[in-house]
Amino acid sequence: MVNSSLTRLSIINAEYYAYHGVKAEEKVLGGKYEVDLDLYYDSTTAIIKDDVQDAVNYEEALFCVSEVINGTENYNLIETICNEILNMLMDKFEHLLSATVRVRKLNVPVKRVIGYIEAEQTIERE
Helix, strand or coil, rough: CCCCCEEEEEEEEEEECCCCCCCCCHHHHHEEEEEEEEEEECCCHHHHHHCCHHCCCCCHHHHHHHHCCCCCCCCCCCCHHHHHHHHHHHHHCEEEEEEEEEECCCCCCCCCCCCEEEEEEEEEEC
């Protein structure tokens, strides 16, 4: 017997090389990015059927991220990248209840030594 099951599917440190940023050279030279996803959905049917068709397919989720981060649009803000990824995920997965995305920019052109800059956004289905 399976009780109702809320699942968090997490994808951590998906790596990308992309061409985003406020500075012109960032859009020419590019930089390294990492993306984390926390995807929440009711997995009861997926568990009962043991079928990926009823789950959140993480390969398809990563494809959504790639479509945004490596797509034709060059964004200024990592906040915008977060928002675009969330919108695409919610459109793609109808049974997704909420999602959190974190985008880290690893090569930040600032006059300080830092590890990375990160933006995090969460969306919930209404």
